[in-house]
Amino acid sequence: MKIGIVSAEGRGETDRLISETAMSLVAQGAQLSGIVKVLDEVQPEGSHHCDMSVRVLPGEETIKITQSLGDGSEGCRLNPEAIVEAVAAVERSAKSKTDLFVLNKFGPQEAEGRGFRDAIAAALEQGIPVLVGVTQGTRAAFNSFTAELGQALAPDNKAIETWCQEAMSKA
Numbered sequence: 001m002k003i004g005i006v007s008a009e010g011r012g013e014t015d016r017l018i019s020e021t022a023m024s025l026v027a028q029g030a031q032l033s034g035i036v037k038v039l040d041e042v043q044p045e046g047s048h049h050c051d052m053s054v055r056v057l058p059g060e061e062t063i064k065i066t067q068s069l070g071d072g073s074e075g076c077r078l079n080p081e082a083i084v085e086a087v088a089a090v091e092r093s094a095k096s097k098t099d100l101f102v103l104n105k106f107g108p109q110e111a112e113g114r115g116f117r118d119a120i121a122a123a124l125e126q127g128i129p130v131l132v133g134v135t136q137g138t139r140a141a142f143n144s145f146t147a148e149l150g151q152a153l154a155p156d157n158k159a160i161e162t163w164c165q166e167a168m169s170k171a
Helices: 013-027 080-093 117-125 136-145 157-169
Strands: 003-006 032-037 053-057 062-064 100-106 130-134
Touching: 003 013, 003 157, 013 032, 013 053, 013 100, 013 130, 013 157, 032 080, 053 080, 062 080, 080 117, 100 117, 100 136, 100 157, 117 130, 130 136, 130 157
Parallel strands: 003 130, 032 100, 100 130
Antiparallel strands: 032 053, 053 062
């Protein structure tokens, strides 16, 4: 079971590392499934840079997974219906050959037993390596879910890509 964990300091840094690594691997011919954050998304005025769309791998489909809650709102902007849509899109795409499953973030939905947990488990059961972003806030839930079998990777594109290539070659 191969699980690579990316946890980088700085807002959006883990997303950037995972997305750039995934795009590099795709350019080299790797077959990926999962989701990565759309990095070049234009943020609307007043968004506080919290709007987020994800790209469903291996294709080009994007899904906006946040919602506007109105001025002054401090609640979670994650749109649970959009997460369900993203999970369904990933499950549909996972039927094709996959070298690596990628998830930009093991977030609150996954920590609570929802979201992409089943997709991660399915990939691991099929012997497909998993690359996942994990924050300090969800680290304990992730470790519990994976029986602490994940390998922390250096927050560096080259190190992450090297781990992915080695994991895919041994799958």
